[in-house]
Structures are given as structure tokens and as C-alpha cells.
Amino acid sequence: MKARAIIMAAGKGTRMKSRTPKVLHELCGRPMIEHVLDAVRGAGAEEIAAVVSEELRPAIEALGVRCIVQEPQNGTGHAMQLAMAVLSASNGQVLVASGDMPLVPASLLRDVTSARSASGAPAALVSARVPLPTNFGRIVRESGRVARIVENADASEIERAIDEVNTGIYCFDERALRYHLGRLKPDNKQGELYLTDCIASIVADKGSVEAVICGDSRLVMGVNNRVELAAARAVMQRRILDELMLSGVTVVDPSTTYVDAKVAAGNDTVVLPNTHLRGKTRIGAGCVIGPDSMLENAEVGDRAQIWYSIVRDSSIGAGVTVGPFAHIRMGAQVADDSRIGNFVELKKTIMGKGVKAHHLSYLGDAEIGAEANIGAGTITCNWDGKNKNKTKIGRKAFIGSNSSLVAPVTIGDEALTGAGSVVIRDVQAGERVAGNPAKPLKPKDK
Ligand code: UD1
Numbered sequence: 526m527k528a529r530a531i532i533m534a535a536g537k538g539t540r541m542k543s544r545t546p547k548v549l550h551e552l553c554g555r556p557m558i559e560h561v562l563d564a565v566r567g568a569g570a571e572e573i574a575a576v577v578s579e580e581l582r583p584a585i586e587a588l589g590v591r592c593i594v595q596e597p598q599n600g601t602g603h604a605m606q607l608a609m610a611v612l613s614a615s616n617g618q619v620l621v622a623s624g625d626m627p628l629v630p631a632s633l634l635r636d637v638t639s640a641r642s643a644s645g646a647p648a649a650l651v652s653a654r655v656p657l658p659t660n661f662g663r664i665v666r667e668s669g670r671v672a673r674i675v676e677n678a679d680a681s682e683i684e685r686a687i688d689e690v691n692t693g694i695y696c697f698d699e700r701a702l703r704y705h706l707g708r709l710k711p712d713n714k715q716g717e718l719y720l721t722d723c724i725a726s727i728v729a730d731k732g733s734v735e736a737v738i739c740g741d742s743r744l745v746m747g748v749n750n751r752v753e754l755a756a757a758r759a760v761m762q763r764r765i766l767d768e769l770m771l772s773g774v775t776v777v778d779p780s781t782t783y784v785d786a787k788v789a790a791g792n793d794t795v796v797l798p799n800t801h802l803r804g805k806t807r808i809g810a811g812c813v814i815g816p817d818s819m820l821e822n823a824e825v826g827d828r829a830q831i832w833y834s835i836v837r838d839s840s841i842g843a844g845v846t847v848g849p850f851a852h853i854r855m856g857a858q859v860a861d862d863s864r865i866g867n868f869v870e871l872k873k874t875i876m877g878k879g880v881k882a883h884h885l886s887y888l889g890d891a892e893i894g895a896e897a898n899i900g901a902g903t904i905t906c907n908w909d910g911k912n913k914n915k916t917k918i919g920r921k922a923f924i925g926s927n928s929s930l931v932a933p934v935t936i937g938d939e940a941l942t943g944a945g946s947v948v949i950r951d952v953q954a955g956e957r958v959a960g961n962p963a964k965p966l967k968p969k970d971k
């Protein structure tokens with residue numbers, strides 16, 4: 526697509542009634558404007574710039590987008606005037622979209638761009654038919670041709686009955702755009718400069734404006750308040766779930782499954798109800814996830830099962846079972862075939878293959894060797910009031926129920942701690958200790 530793109534996002538978004546700028550409100554794991562950016566990038570825009578408020582600028586620059594600051598915000602026409610003043614002139618075309626339409630597909634942006642270049646018209650826009658009443662600007666046609674756009678607030682009774690609306694997506698010939706922006710006047714209820722007035726200006730100049738009618742008006746839904754945010758989220762959520770299902774994942778109840786935009790899962794994975802898959806979560810094939818689970822930035826290997834549990838910023842190997850009621854967090858890594866059971870918390874713990882921690886444990890800042898057995902109630906006492914300390918548990922070690930491992934401490938390979946041990950010194954490989962404080966068992970005790 527040969528066009529530069531401008532995303533207008535400086536508006537105050539007053540209808541959100543929020544301290545957060547409107548386009549940073551999140552849906553399906555990303556701020557609204559990132560979905561729009563994806564579409565604009567997906568359409569192949571040559572250069573992207575955003576018109577933003579001073580408040581919004583740092584967040585948008587962090588997304589790698591060139592920002593043009595509009596302060597104060599005096600309407601969409603004013604936003605575009607500022608943008609064009611900053612961008613060096615070219616004789617190409619300019620695609621214009623808003624940061625508040627998160628569902629817009631890249632294909633629609635390409636369509637309006639090719640409609641303009643194919644026709645040679647000074648402008649093309651995307652319109653849609655929507656149920657009335659609506660707050661969208663109306664497309665007024667004369668003899669079937671687009672003549673002007675009238676904002677809902679400025680529309681007459683008869684104009685308000687028009688159900689073809691302006692979606693706010695346009696492609697302009699750049700020279701025509703610069704010229705008509707220069708002629709805008711704030712003759713409207715809000716006293717703002719409306720980009721939409723360029724349309725009548727083009728027509729008055731004997732130019733024509735092409736309309737690409739979008740068949741599915743939900744795709745061009747503008748989000749102006751939190752009711753519309755929830756409606757857009759529902760549409761996007763269903764789109765994400767449909768893609769996941771078509772790629773081979775079973776979603777038992779789409780209405781109670783919440784999956785962010787960038788989540789991936791393998792064939793024959795089953796997602797049970799009330800499950801949230803967030804952030805950069807990646808799940809292998811043949812897993813069972815849920816019910817009632819939350820995975821955020823989780824890596825999960827094939828055939829793992831996670832039920833009634835939370836996994837955040839952590840990885841789970843193949844064939845691992847987690848839950849019910851486990852909490853795995855902060856960079857924990859669980860190797861293949863381990864078992865993390867009821868009420869077990871793992872924080873930053875690196876666990877080897879085939880470890881069993883079935884019941885009621887806190888395992889924080891620990892390294893646990895393959896096939897160790899962690900008895901019910903085992904606690905790594907990692908915090909001494911000043912520092913977080915490490916616990917090392919060797920392979921095939923046997924940690925008796927209710928052991929407290931006071932870190933820093935190392936338990937050797939195949940060592941044993943008796944039930945109720947309070948371990949305050951290192952235990953050698955193969956050694957057996959018990960008691961409070963834990964001491965080596967005498968041969969006769971063995
Ligand atoms: C606008 C259109 C309307 C269309 C609707 C589609 C105008 C005058 N009206 O109305 O015809 O039906 O979009 O959703 O253009 N913005 C700025 N600077 C400003 C004002 C707005 O950057 O000074 C940005 C906003 O952040 C937003 C976009 O432009 O992303 C549209 O502004 P908004 O106030 O939402 O316009 P609508 O009333 O929805």
C-alpha cells in the first residue's frame with residue numbers, strides 16, 4: 526500500500542470519565558491504539574505518525590510511533606492541520622484513522638486506499654450503515670454521490686434519519702488534503718475544526734469523494750465511553766476465540782473464556798470455562814487448561830494440565846500437572862512431568878524433572894533437583910527479614926512433611942529430612958536429618 530498513515534488520538538476522551546487517556550484503555554491485553562497500529566502496519570503503511578496530547582506522548586513514543594503533539598485539541602481538522610505542517614510534503618496519499626477504533630481490520634484500510642488511488646478522486650472514505658439513533662457523523666449524498674458529512678450534534682431532523690455514517694477512516698490525495706485543511710472554519714456547535722468538512726470543500730471544488738461501504742458496522746465501532754469499550758472487547762474476544770478454535774483448540778465455553786490477542790495454543794488443547802489466558806502466554810498441544818485458571822505470560826509444554834490455578838511469568842514443562850489451587854509466579858520454571866498440587870506456591874523456583882510437590886507448600890527462590898519429593902507443608906524460609914536467600918534441594922531428595930528449610934541452605938542429593946524438621950544447616954548428599962533444629966539421625970534411628 527503506497528500511503529503514509531496518520532492516527533488521530535489527541536482527543537480528550539471526556540466520555541470515558543477517566544484519568545487514563547482514552548486510547549490507552551485496554552482490551553484483550555493491549556491498549557486500544559495498539560490494535561489500530563497493528564491494522565495500519567498490517568495494511569502496509571509506508572510511514573506512521575500519531576497526533577497525540579502531551580500526556581499521551583510518552584506512551585505512544587514507547588510504541589515506536591512518531592508523535593505530533595496537539596495542545597489544545599481543537600478538533601479533528603486541527604489535528605490534521607498540525608500533522609501535515611510537521612510532515613514534509615509529498616505527492617502521495619494519506620490514510621487517516623482514529624486511535625479509538627480497535628476493531629478496524631487492515632483489509633478495510635487497504636480497500637479505502639485502493640479505492641482512492643484507482644479512482645484518482647481527491648478523497649475516499651469508509652462509510653457503514655448502522656442502527657439509528659447514533660452519534661456517528663452522517664454521510665449526506667446528492668444524486669447518489671457523497672456531498673458532505675454532518676456531525677450528529679449539528680444535524681437536522683432529516684439528516685439524523687440517515688443511516689449511512691462516517692466511520693472516520695479516510696484516504697486523501699496529499700496535495701488536496703493540505704489545500705482543503707487550509708480552508709476549514711469552525712462553523713459548528715463545538716466551535717472546532719472538523720476534518721469531515723474537507724469533504725464538502727472537495728465537492729464544492731468539483732472533486733468527487735469515493736465511499737467504501739463496510740458491510741459489518743461492528744468493525745468500525747468507535748469507542749467513546751466504557752459501554753462501547755465493553756462492546757468492542759466482546760467482539761474482539763469472540764474474534765480471538767474463533768481463530769483459536771479454528772486453529773485446533775477446544776474452547777468449551779467461549780462466553781466465559783478470556784484470551785488476549787497474542788496468546789497461542791497447540792492442537793487439541795482444551796480450555797475449560799472461567800479461564801483467562803493473558804499477555805504472551807504460549808501453550809503447547811494436548812493440554813487441559815482450567816476450569817477457573819489464570820495464565821499470564823506463561824509458557825506451557827505439551828500435555829500439561831492446569832486446573833483451578835494461577836501461573837504468571839513462569840514456564841511449565843511438558844506433562845506437568847498443576848493444581849488445584851496452585852500459584853506459580855515470578856520466573857518459576859517447572860521441568861517436564863513434575864506435579865504441583867493443592868495449595869502450592871512457587872516463586873522464582875527452578876524445579877527439575879519429575880519433582881512431586883503435592884500439598885500445601887511455599888517454595889520460593891529454590892532450586893530443586895529432578896525427582897525430589899517435597900512433603901506436605903514444606904516451606905522454604907527464604908526471607909530473613911533483610912534478604913531473600915536461596916534453598917537448594919538435590920535430586921531424589923526426600924523432604925519430610927512440614928519441613929522448614931531455613932535459607933540459605935542446601936540439601937544434598939538423595940538426602941532426607943524427617944517430618945517436622947527445621948533445617949538450619951546444610952545436609953550432605955545421602956544424609957538423614959530430623960528435629961528442631963534438624964540433626965543427623967543416629968544409626969539406631971535409621
Ligand atoms: C468523529 C467524526 C465523525 C465520525 C466518528 C467516527 C469528526 C468531526 N467527526 O466523531 O464524523 O462519525 O469520528 O468514529 O471528525 N482527535 C484528535 N484531536 C482533536 C479531536 C479528536 O486527535 O482535537 C482524535 C480523537 O482522539 C479520536 C479521533 O480524533 O481518536 C476522533 O475524535 P472523536 O472526538 O472521537 O470524534 P467523534 O465525535 O467520534
Ligand code: CA
Binds near residue numbers: 623625747748749
Ligand atoms: Ca470517536
